[in-house]
Amino acid sequence: MTSVDVQTSTLDLGPARALSCRECGHQIPLAAEFACAECFGPLEVAYDFGTVTRADIEAGPKSIWRYKGLLPVPADVERFPNTDPGMTRLVKADRLAAALGVKSLWVKDDTGNPTHSFKDRVVAVALAAARTLGFSVLACPSTGNLANAVAAAAARAGWDSVVLIPSSLERAKILTTAVYDGALIAVDGNYDDVNRLATELAGEHEDWAFVNVNVRPYYAEGSKTLGYEVAEQLGWRLPGQVVIPVASGSQLTKVDKAFRELGELGLVDPTPYRIFGAQATGCSPVSAAFKAGADVIRPVKPDTIARSLAIGAPADGPYVLDSVRRTGGAVEDVTDAEVVEGIRLLARTEGIFAETAGGVTVATAKKLIETGQLDPDADTVLLITGDGLKTLDAVQDHIGPRATIPPTAAAVHEVLNRG
Amino acid sequence: MTSVDVQTSTLDLGPARALSCRECGHQIPLAAEFACAECFGPLEVAYDFGTVTRADIEAGPKSIWRYKGLLPVPADVERFPNTDPGMTRLVKADRLAAALGVKSLWVKDDTGNPTHSFKDRVVAVALAAARTLGFSVLACPSTGNLANAVAAAAARAGWDSVVLIPSSLERAKILTTAVYDGALIAVDGNYDDVNRLATELAGEHEDWAFVNVNVRPYYAEGSKTLGYEVAEQLGWRLPGQVVIPVASGSQLTKVDKAFRELGELGLVDPTPYRIFGAQATGCSPVSAAFKAGADVIRPVKPDTIARSLAIGAPADGPYVLDSVRRTGGAVEDVTDAEVVEGIRLLARTEGIFAETAGGVTVATAKKLIETGQLDPDADTVLLITGDGLKTLDAVQDHIGPRATIPPTAAAVHEVLNRG
Numbered sequence: 001m002t003s004v005d006v007q008t009s010t011l012d013l014g015p016a017r018a019l020s021c022r023e024c025g026h027q028i029p030l031a032a033e034f035a036c037a038e039c040f041g042p043l044e045v046a047y048d049f050g051t052v053t054r055a056d057i058e059a060g061p062k063s064i065w066r067y068k069g070l071l072p073v074p075a076d077v078e079r080f081p082n083t084d085p086g087m088t089r090l091v092k093a094d095r096l097a098a099a100l101g102v103k104s105l106w107v108k109d110d111t112g113n114p115t116h117s118f119k120d121r122v123v124a125v126a127l128a129a130a131r132t133l134g135f136s137v138l139a140c141p142s143t144g145n146l147a148n149a150v151a152a153a154a155a156r157a158g159w160d161s162v163v164l165i166p167s168s169l170e171r172a173k174i175l176t177t178a179v180y181d182g183a184l185i186a187v188d189g190n191y192d193d194v195n196r197l198a199t200e201l202a203g204e205h206e207d208w209a210f211v212n213v214n215v216r217p218y219y220a221e222g223s224k225t226l227g228y229e230v231a232e233q234l235g236w237r238l239p240g241q242v243v244i245p246v247a248s249g250s251q252l253t254k255v256d257k258a259f260r261e262l263g264e265l266g267l268v269d270p271t272p273y274r275i276f277g278a279q280a281t282g283c284s285p286v287s288a289a290f291k292a293g294a295d296v297i298r299p300v301k302p303d304t305i306a307r308s309l310a311i312g313a314p315a316d317g318p319y320v321l322d323s324v325r326r327t328g329g330a331v332e333d334v335t336d337a338e339v340v341e342g343i344r345l346l347a348r349t350e351g352i353f354a355e356t357a358g359g360v361t362v363a364t365a366k367k368l369i370e371t372g373q374l375d376p377d378a379d380t381v382l383l384i385t386g387d388g389l390k391t392l393d394a395v396q397d398h399i400g401p402r403a404t405i406p407p408t409a410a411a412v413h414e415v416l417n418r419g
Numbered sequence: 420m421t422s423v424d425v426q427t428s429t430l431d432l433g434p435a436r437a438l439s440c441r442e443c444g445h446q447i448p449l450a451a452e453f454a455c456a457e458c459f460g461p462l463e464v465a466y467d468f469g470t471v472t473r474a475d476i477e478a479g480p481k482s483i484w485r486y487k488g489l490l491p492v493p494a495d496v497e498r499f500p501n502t503d504p505g506m507t508r509l510v511k512a513d514r515l516a517a518a519l520g521v522k523s524l525w526v527k528d529d530t531g532n533p534t535h536s537f538k539d540r541v542v543a544v545a546l547a548a549a550r551t552l553g554f555s556v557l558a559c560p561s562t563g564n565l566a567n568a569v570a571a572a573a574a575r576a577g578w579d580s581v582v583l584i585p586s587s588l589e590r591a592k593i594l595t596t597a598v599y600d601g602a603l604i605a606v607d608g609n610y611d612d613v614n615r616l617a618t619e620l621a622g623e624h625e626d627w628a629f630v631n632v633n634v635r636p637y638y639a640e641g642s643k644t645l646g647y648e649v650a651e652q653l654g655w656r657l658p659g660q661v662v663i664p665v666a667s668g669s670q671l672t673k674v675d676k677a678f679r680e681l682g683e684l685g686l687v688d689p690t691p692y693r694i695f696g697a698q699a700t701g702c703s704p705v706s707a708a709f710k711a712g713a714d715v716i717r718p719v720k721p722d723t724i725a726r727s728l729a730i731g732a733p734a735d736g737p738y739v740l741d742s743v744r745r746t747g748g749a750v751e752d753v754t755d756a757e758v759v760e761g762i763r764l765l766a767r768t769e770g771i772f773a774e775t776a777g778g779v780t781v782a783t784a785k786k787l788i789e790t791g792q793l794d795p796d797a798d799t800v801l802l803i804t805g806d807g808l809k810t811l812d813a814v815q816d817h818i819g820p821r822a823t824i825p826p827t828a829a830a831v832h833e834v835l836n837r838g
Contacts, residue, residue, distance in 0.1 A: 062481065062506070081513065083770055087481070089503060089533070095577055112531050114508070114770065116808070156770030158514055162835070167823045175811050178818040181767040185834055186820040193826040200828050348600040351502055351533065351575030389535070389808040392594050399597040401605040404586045407612040409619050415604055416581070 011132055015050065016072035019043040019217055022319065030072075032133050032209070034216045042315065043217045045072045052265055054236055057228075062087045064121055064225040070261060071225070072218045073128040081157050082127060083149075085120035086225050088112040090233035090381075095349035096362075100369055102376040106239070108230055108383050109352055115176075116387035117308075117355070118251065119149035122222035123211055127153050129218035130209035137162060137208045141198035143191055144173050144308055145355075145386055150211060151180035162201075162208065164194045176390070223251040227258025230381050231268050238262070238273045240378030243365045245357045245385060246277040246286050246331065247309040249316030255383070256323040275323050276374065277331035278364030280304035280356075284333035286317045290324060291331075297321075305336045305394045306356040308386055330373045338363040340398050343388060353388035361385075430551055434469065435491035438462040438636055441738065449491075451552050451628070453635045461734065462636045464491045471684055473655055476647075481506045483540055483644040489680060490644070491637045492547040501546060502572050504539035505644050507531040509652035509800075514768035515781075519788055521795040525658070527649055527802050528771055534595075535806035536727075536774075537670065538568035541641035542630055546572050548637035549628035556581060556627045560617035562610055563592050563727055564774075564805055569630060570599035581620075581627065583613045595809070642670040646677025649800050650687050657681070657692045659797030662784045664776045664804060665696040665705050665750065666728040668735030674802070675742040694742050695793065696750035697783030699723035699775075703752035705736045709743060710750075716740075724755045724813045725775040727805055749792045757782040759817050762807060772807035780804075 011030050018027045023041025034043055052069045060066030064086030065078040078084070089109045097105035113120040123146070127138060138154040139162040140146050147163045154161030161182030165174065166189060178184050187194045202214040211219045231238055238259050244252040256275050263270030279287045282304030285297045297317035302310035314320070324331055334342070339356055342363030347353050354362070361382050368374035388395070403418075405411035430449050437446045442460025453462055471488045479485030483505035484497040497503070508528045516524035532539040542565070546557060557573040558581040559565050566582045573580035580601030584593065585608060597603050606613045621633040630638045650657055657678050663671040675694055682689030698706045701723030704716045716736035721729035733739070743750055753761070758775055761782030766772050773781070780801050787793035807814070822837075824830035 081511075084508060084510075091503075092500075094500065095575075109533070112533070114528070114531070115772070116535070152766075152770035152772070154770075155767055156514075162831070164831075165820070167820075171815065172811055174820060175815055175818060176772065176808060178820060179763060179766040179772050179807065179814060180770060181763065181818075183835055184820045185831060186823040187826045188823060189826040197826045197828065197831070201831060204828060344598060344600065347571075347598040348574055351571035351573075351599060353534070353571070353595065353598050387808075388598065389595060389806075392591055395598060396590065396594055399594060399600075401584070401586075401593060401597060401603045404605040404607060407606045407608040407616045409616065409623060412581070412583075412604060412616070412620060416602055 012074045013072045013129060013132055014068055014075055015047040015070065016045045017048045018046045020046040032214050034214055045217050045221050049265060052267065054267060057232065064124060064222070067225055067228045070228065071125055072221055073125060074132055077128045080128070080131065082124050083114040083120050083153050083156050085113045085124050087229060090230060091350060091352065093350050096346060099345060099349050100366055102369060102380055104379045106234070106381045107346070107350060107352060108226065108381055110226070110383070110385045111352065111354065111387040115145070115148040115152045116389065117145035117149065118223065118226060118385040119145045120153070121225050122219045123149040123153045125222035126209065126211035126215050126219035127157060130215050133209070133215065135207055135209035137205070139163065139198070139201070139208045139210045140212055141191070141194040143169060144390065146212065147177040151177045151182045151184065154182055155180040164198055166191055166194055170393070173390070220250045220254060223254035224258035226251070226383060227255040228262065231259065231262050236268050238268055238271050239381040241274045241276065241374055241380040242383065243276045243278055243361050243368070243380070244383045245309055245361050246279050246320055247311045247314065249286060249314045249320035251385070252277055253316050253319045253323050256327070273327060274329040275327045276329040276364070276368055277320050277324055278361045279331065279333040280306040280309055280339060280360050281333040281335050283310045283312060285312065286314055286320050287331040287333040289317065290321060295321065306339055306360050308355060308357045309360060330368065332364045332367050332373065334360060334363040334367055340395060342366065343395060344399070346384070352384060354384045355386035355388050355391040356394045357386050358384040431493045432491045432548060432551055433487055433494055434466040434489065435464045436467045437465045439465040451554070451633045453633055464636050464640050468684060471686065473686060476651065483543060483641070486644055486647045489647065490544055491640055492544060493551055496547045499547070499550065500576050501543050502533040502539050502575050504532045504543050506648060509649060510769060510771065512769050515765060518764060518768050519785055521788060521799055523798045525653070525800045526765070526769060526771060527645065527800055529645070529802070529804045530771065530773065530806040534564070534567040534571045535808065536564035536568065537642065537645060537804040538564045539572070540644050541638045542568040542572045544641035545628065545630035545634050545638035546576060549634050552628070552634065554626055554628035556624070558582065558617070558620070558627045558629045559631055560610070560613040562588060563809065565631065566596040570596045570601045570603065573601055574599040583617055585610055585613055589812070592809070639669045639673060642673035643677035645670070645802060646674040647681065650678065650681050655687050657687055657690050658800040660693045660695065660793055660799040661802065662695045662697055662780050662787070662799070663802045664728055664780050665698050665739055666730045666733065668705060668733045668739035670804070671696055672735050672738045672742050675746070692746060693748040694746045695748040695783070695787060696739050696743055697780045698750065698752040699725040699728055699758060699779050700752040700754050702729045702731060704731065705733055705739050706750040706752040708736065709740055714740065725758055725779050727774060727776045728779060749787065751783045751786050751792065753779060753782040753786055759814060761785070762814060763818070765803070771803060773803045774805035774807050774810040775813045776805050777803040
């Protein structure tokens with residue numbers, strides 16, 4: 001936990017006390033800021049946690065708000081309408097474990113969230129903080145899961161939303177955001193253009209909270225709840241190993257932060273854990289840096305079916321390297337063909353249909369085991385953060401019916417006898 | 420609760436003691452039977468419930484298995500790998516309530532289930548009972564949600580599955596079942612042909628459990644969990660009114676059964692409740708019979724975008740009429756245009772994206788209020804049983820981005836000022 005030196009804010013954001021620069025440590029009062037005025041480093045929420053007990057948490061709501069004492073949200077956060085994400089299933093995955101050759105494996109299935117990805121977690125925290133910070137419009141640039149989550153959360157809260165997407169986005173992804181009836185605006189340009197436009201608009205509109213821009217420090221903290229839930233659902237202990245997909249890298253660093261906080265607060269024994277990052281080879285700047293022993297991430301132009309991970313210049317890449325190296329983990333990457341195989345393997349063994357990012361996680365776990373980087377005897381958790389229903393195009397050329405037959409029992413038997 | 424007269428079975432199916440004919444009351448020991456040998460009426464599970472307390476239930480797993488003492492499943496059911504459905508959100512829907520002009524409204528959001536529909540509930544119970552009854556293959560004829568649920572549950576359990584679908588099914592629906600890698604077989608014919616084939620195969624293969632054919636009495640009981648959860652999540656009380664979509668009609672009758680059981684067991688006060696059925700006008704045989712004051716359902720040829728409700732000859736139609744008339748409810752139907760409006764209204768007000776069946780429920784609730792059939796002052800629950808991601812085609816001509824613009828802030832402002 002970062003200690004807090006500055007005059008604490010009068011805003012009620014629970015245990016949050018300040019924003020602290022990850023690079024230089026400079027602190028400022030809680031506000032809608034995301035970059036350090038001293039060194040331009042990223043700002044992160046710093047806390048003064050009081051006493052938080054397992055009993056307090058277990059008596060809380062069956063959503064991420066059971067951890068409100070560890071998040072930058074008001075004490076009465078659950079009173080305001082929100083999508084109540086979290087407390088998704090932690091599935092003991094014995095059949096996948098057998099297929100991968102590991103002893104004890106769990107899958108954290110975040111497809112059960114309201115819009116079926118982990119983005120509901122970060123958006124719910126961003127919305128709660130944004131309300132306290134005085135915003136009244138929820139906004140984001142996005143190409144998929146985030147757009148769904150922002151539009152749905154704003155609808156539920158009765159806020160206006162502004163969601164900016166590249167105009168080339170597939171129709172299905174447009175529909176799943178448009179249905180919530182916020183201001184969905186298609187921008188002629190690529191994702192970088194959309195992002196630049198969002199940053200410009202965030203500067204102009206003091207009532208617009210771009211969840212992943214001007215309230216990013218709060219938003220990012222939402223990913224800690226994945227770590228808290230894994231530990232609580234394992235019976236209040238840390239797993240030995242966890243494999244996490246890497247896009248911006250924020251999620252991985254926040255799960256690491258969550259595990260450390262739980263240990264420091266005495267909510268779990270601070271047992272050692274190793275954190276592994278998973279990328280698609282077609283967008284693997286963090287994996288490349290890890291393998292090269294470098295500290296600096298060299299940006300790439302993404303080319304992979306795992307579009308929700310296709311961030312070529314990941315902002316938190318260096319911090320991913322820190323987490324992974326400090327805990328004795330690794331970052332690995334897998335080809336698009338392996339991603340499809342990963343999706344199919346998880347579905348076949350556990351009945352969970354993940355989006356491409358989940359395929360990256362499963363396939364990377366497989367590769368880490370095969371290359372001896374992951375210990376097959378340690379308790380291992382895989383984070384599945386999004387839903388296969390949203391990335392049907394990735395599997396459509398690979399799967400289908402076994403056969404098309406006339407409506408007779410004999411024809412059915414023939415298909416089954418074949419194989 | 421049906422009293423049990425026959426020699427009780429030695430099978431461990433929890434509190435289940437016999438199968439009882441809904442028409443003539445004839446009882447037989449627990450077995451894989453679905454039609455009465457005396458009168459061909461449908462068989463239903465009869466129980467001897469012991470003492471079941473709120474505390475027992477609340478101490479149970481966060482899934483339908485917390486109600487295992489009220490279901491035809493073994494006492495150790497949760498030890499076997501299954502998809503652990505249930506305990507989905509009950510959302511207090513104040514914005515939808517305001518839009519509809521009712522005082523207290525809740526939405527039971529079953530899109531949070533593992534394959535995103537209530538079918539995970541019935542399939543999980545069918546699988547558990549089928550295991551005890553000696554089956555080893557899970558099967559069904561289906562055109563959508565059920566196929567997903569059966570293929571996923573079988574994959575998770577390590578069972579073979581056989582899923583029969585009409586070959587004309589849309590590619591997206593094929594993919595969401597095929598990914599689980601069971602025997603998915605496309606049949607040249609319509610759904611009736613597929614259904615007939617399933618019944619024939621169920622007779623030939625004593626190890627194949629067709630969830631909605633030869634183990635249907637057990638399968639159907641899974642829908643009771645929707646009723647149990649609503650009551651528990653309301654703080655152990657029954658709602659005044661509930662609106663439920665009607666396909667075969669089974670779900671509606673089982674929610675009614677669940678509410679009665681809870682009252683009889685003293686788990687809730689047996690306060691009066693009214694049950695309302697919702698159909699699409701293009702397949703509204705139960706609504707037509709209700710309005711005509713008839714007891715017999717006249718089959719129809721379905722023509723509606725609400726395909727998951729498109730059962731022209733609903734097996735439990737007469738029992739739906741019984742439930743609705745006994746409780747003082749009604750059955751109403753809405754046009755396809757109203758269905759789309761219902762989907763959009765729910766998404767816009769509560770951030771929940773329902774499939775067409777959910778649109779039917781919301782639009783029917785609206786119509787019931789406007790026509791004075793639903794009491795705007797009574798606590799009301801709407802069951803949303805499936806996910807909009809699976810029926811994108813229903814909304815695709817109705818929604819989209821507000822505008823497509825160049826990447827400038829001025830262009831964004833122009834769009835927003837317009838709208």
